[in-house]
Amino acid sequence: MAKTKKVTITLPAELLESMKAHTDNVSGYITELVEQAERRRLLRDELDRCQTESGTFTDEEMTKARAMLHGTGAEEADRAA
Template identity: 45%
Template sequence: MSKTTRITVTLPAEQVDELRKLTDNVSGYVADAVARRIRHELIGEELLRHQEEHGAFTDEELAEARGRIFGEPGRDAATDHPDAA
C-alpha cells in the first residue's frame, strides 16, 4: 500500500451528501477522482507538447483517436494498439 497523508478539504454540503450516497469510502473515491484529474492534466500537457513539436493533429488523426477511445465498429481498441502484444 502506498504512503498516505491526511488532509482536510472543504466541500459544499450538497456534494458531501451525494458523495456519501455513492460510497462508504469517501477517501478512496476522492483519491480516484484526483488521480483521474492528474492523468487528464498530464495527458493534456503531453498532447500540447506533441502538437508544438509536430503540428496540429489532423482530422484523420483525431477521428482515429476517438475511435480508439470510444470504440468504433470493426476496431478493437485493446488489440489494435501498436504496443498490444
C-alpha cells in the first residue's frame, strides 16, 4: 500500500455533495482524479520535449498524441486521422 499523508482541502459544498452521491470514498475518488491529471501532465511534458527535440508533430501524430492525453484507444486515434 502506498504511503499516505492526511491533508485538508476546501471544496465548494455543491461539488462535495455531488461526489458523495457517487462514492462513499471521497479521498479515493479525489486521489484517482489527481493521479489521472498527473499522468496527463507528465505525458504532456514528454510530448513537448519530443517536439522540441524532433520538430513539430504532423497532424496524424497530433491526433494520436491527443488520443493518448485523453485516454482514447489507438483504434479511435487511427479512425480520427
